[in-house]
Amino acid sequence: MQLDAFQTLADPTRRRIVESLRKGxxxxxEIVREAGIHQSGVSRHLGILHDSGFVTVRPEGQRRLYALRPEPFRELEGWLSQYRNLWEARLDRFGAALEHRRKARRPKK
Amino acid sequence: MQLDAFQTLADPTRRRIVESLRKGxxxxxEIVREAGIHQSGVSRHLGILHDSGFVTVRPEGQRRLYALRPEPFRELEGWLSQYRNLWEARLDRFGAALEHRRKARRPKK
DNA sequence: TCCTTATATCCATGTGTATGTATATGCACG
DNA sequence: CGTGCATATACATACACATGGATATAAGGA
Incomplete structure (x- = not known):
């Protein structure tokens, strides 16, 4: 169903797979061994990662070699850069003052 | 249930809300007007954004003012930076013209 | 006190999705 | 060919979650 970059990375297993591809x-x-889920699940996740542009596949004999593509990361970087202003500026101005984000929710009961 | 940064941003409505907070x-x-969903939904999304550390709330009279917090963005930046290598290296390999910021030659892996 | 506005929470519902088991497909090699 | 390995797909299931509507809470104002 074509997930966007954030939806794709929302799943922890998928993120683990991406991380395991970081080195090539x-x-x-191999991924199955690191992913902690059944092979069929890994294949399905790899399919999703492929559909959303995160990986390429290269068949080699009976195996399939998956590798990361840079594009989605650039896209994330682009999105994130819109907020760079915010978190760089705030860094020194407020700093520790923002540290109590604990609670503050739910008045009573 | 405490979502992580990626899970939080996976929902398009939530991303729209975050974007509408970008300017302050x-x-x-106000958010309801831009979000395109019912007010109860917006409140729920704001609760989620609060739980995951994306926003602060500041009561002012009967209203509540929401604002972005920098931390989750820094966290995303940190995660993403692990892959900077990948997409900058590839960029170089493809010979993109927009990369005049690079000075050092990068040995290929 | 009553009415209105602003926001949060409860409830019911529909939809999506991650997972395992089982099976299919494709390649390798005797 | 037939057997075994590597990967993908079909199917069923369970669970998460986004949503709207109704209602609760709280503040403001007449």
Whole structure:
């Protein structure tokens, strides 16, 4: 159903897969070992990662080698940069004052 | 249930709310107008954004003013930076013209 | 005190999605 | 060919979650 970059990374397992690809190409069985879920699940996640542009596939014999593509990361970077202003400016001005974000919710009961 | 940054931003409505806060404090009714969903939904989303550390609330009379907090953005930046290598390196390999900021040659892996 | 505005919470509902099991497809190699 | 390995897909299930409507709470103003 074509997820966007944030939706794609929202799933922890998928993020684990992405992280395991950080160091380069991997075949599915390797990823299965690190992912902690069943092989069918990994394949499905890899399919989703492929649909959303996060990975490329390269068949090699009976295996399939997956690798990260840079585009989605650039897209995230672009989105995030809109807020760079906010978090850089606030850094020194407020600093520790913002540290109590605890509670403050729910008045009574 | 305490969502992480990616899960929080996975919802498009929530992202729209965050974007509408980019320019500063807003009260709920303003956000409702831009969000395109019912007020109860907006309040729920704001609660989630609060729980995940994206926003602060400041009561002012009967209204509540919401504003962005920098922390989650820094966290995203941190995660993303692990991949900067990847997408800058690739950029170089593809010979993109927009990369005149790079000075040092990067050995390929 | 009553009425209105602003926001939060409860409830019911529909939809999405992550997962495992089982099965299919494709390649390798004897 | 037939057997085994690597990966993908089908199916069923369970659970999470976004949403609207109704209602609760709280403040402001007449």
């Amino acid at each position: 190409e991997r075949q599915v069985s | 404090e807003r009260q709920v009714s």
